[in-house]
Amino acid sequence: MxxxxxxxxxxxxxxxxxxxxxxxxxxxxxxxxxxxxxxxxxxxxxxxxxxxxxxxxxxxxxxxxxxxxxxxxxxxxxxxxxxxxxxxxxxxxxxxxxxxxxxxxxxxxxxxxxxxxxxxxxxxxxxxxxxxxxxEKKANYKAWNLGLASAIACCAFTFLLGGGPVEMICAFFGAGVGNFVRKLMLNRKISLFGNVAVSVAASCAVYVITILLAQNLLHVSAEHQAGYICAMLFVIPGFPLITGGIDLAKLDMRSGLERISYAILIITVATMTGWATAMLFRFQPADFQPLEIQTGTMILLRIVASFFGVYGFSLMFNSPRKMAFTAGLIGMFANTLRLELIDLAGFPVGIAAFLGAFCSGCIASVVKKKIGFPRISLTVPAIVIMVPGLYMYRGIYYMGLSNVADGSIWLTKAILIVVALPLGLVAARLCTDSNFRHCS
Incomplete structure (x- = not known):
């Protein structure tokens, strides 16, 4: 050879x-x-x-x-x-x-x-x-560590999107295996399309196998297929989406457009792979069943889930545990604020995402002065959990079925949130960083 x-x-x-x-x-x-x-x-x-x-x-x-x-x-x-x-x-x-x-x-x-x-x-x-x-510094975590981090993050993500214990468990196994496979492929220098497609297919297949076993052995309802998409959310390219938006705000047009194009490539390959796998297994992106949880309890659970979601994503970015813990604390406040603005105050999703990202950026600026962690290492993991991967998938799914009306609605919601997140960070940076807000 x-x-x-x-x-x-x-x-x-x-x-x-x-x-x-x-x-x-x-x-x-x-x-x-x-x-x-x-x-x-x-x-x-x-x-x-x-x-x-x-x-x-x-x-x-x-x-x-x-x-x-x-x-x-x-x-x-x-x-x-x-x-x-x-x-x-x-x-x-x-x-x-x-x-x-x-x-x-x-x-x-x-x-x-x-x-x-x-x-x-x-x-x-x-x-x-x-x-x-x-x-030459080696990575902090091995493939199985990153698989576990992905499993924790996507499990928490599933709850925040409205899933229950069954969906969370299935997403845990699916995302864990998917990111483990992806890390192995990255170690072998497999190209972008290959590692994204194979890892997403692996995560989706594991979710399908897990839910089918639960249906046959534990008589779990087929309604829990709704959490299928959550198993592949570990591939959502939060860093290039956010940094691309910040670059555009600073008129670094080449870098901003290239980063956003790169993110769109990953999202397209991932969602198309998830859609094809769903077609193969006859899965449909149904809505989650409502969770009968009181408001106070829901807020507490969202705080916990947001922390572990951000913590897991931060570990996937090779953050040391102290940095990941700090990002988790920021994210649990910012993301819970965003969700409660939508549910309790009736804010539009775009405005709520902007305010959540703005708060995340302001808190990270204070933390940077106290601890010294790079601001972007705290803010991006904290708001990656706000990126609407589920909306993106549903938009592509309906487009694939030639249902343009429903697909456009979901993609429009996704675009509004994706645009609002970097704008929130840019606004926070303009308020807290005098060097950033000047163009000289």
């Missing part, structure tokens, strides 16, 4: 650097300084953060090194030009794929915090060695 060659060749950063460790980074050549600027930008891009944060990091390094930088940033690539008094140096850098890693994002934020005071003492090569350590 022939070896598969990489389509994106590895950049050997150390081979570009000629200065020894006695030369501080501030006195290195433009080309060597540019390797630091470009590599930091590429690493920030690889962990899932938006173009505004990537450019901000590249600019900070450039200022410390005494050069200027102009960068054009997309989802997977950066074209940047570094300029000093006499020369310019342009580089085009790209990633093979994208993902989310909030642990590495935190490490890079700490690197950026300490960079100004170390730029005059450490060499370019020594900085690259620090970046090597960050880049």
């Amino acid at each position: 022939s070896k598969i060659r990489k389509q994106h060749m590895t950049i050997h950063w150390h081979d570009i650097v000629q200065s020894d460790n006695s030369v501080p980074a501030t006195e290195a050549t433009l080309k060597e300084k540019a390797t630091l600027v470009g590599r930091i930008g590429l690493m920030m891009l690889s962990v899932g953060t938006g173009a505004w944060r990537v450019r901000n990091s590249m600019n900070k390094v450039s200022r410390c090194l005494g050069i200027s930088c102009s960068a054009d940033i997309g989802l997977l690539s950066i074209e940047c030009t570094c300029i000093d008094e006499n020369h310019t140096y342009t580089q085009s850098l790209s990633l093979p794929t994208t993902g989310v890693n909030t642990d590495k994002l935190t490490e890079l934020e700490l690197f950026m915090r300490d960079f100004p005071e170390k730029a005059g003492t450490l060499s370019v090569m020594q900085f690259h060695e620090v970046l090597d350590h960050i880049q």
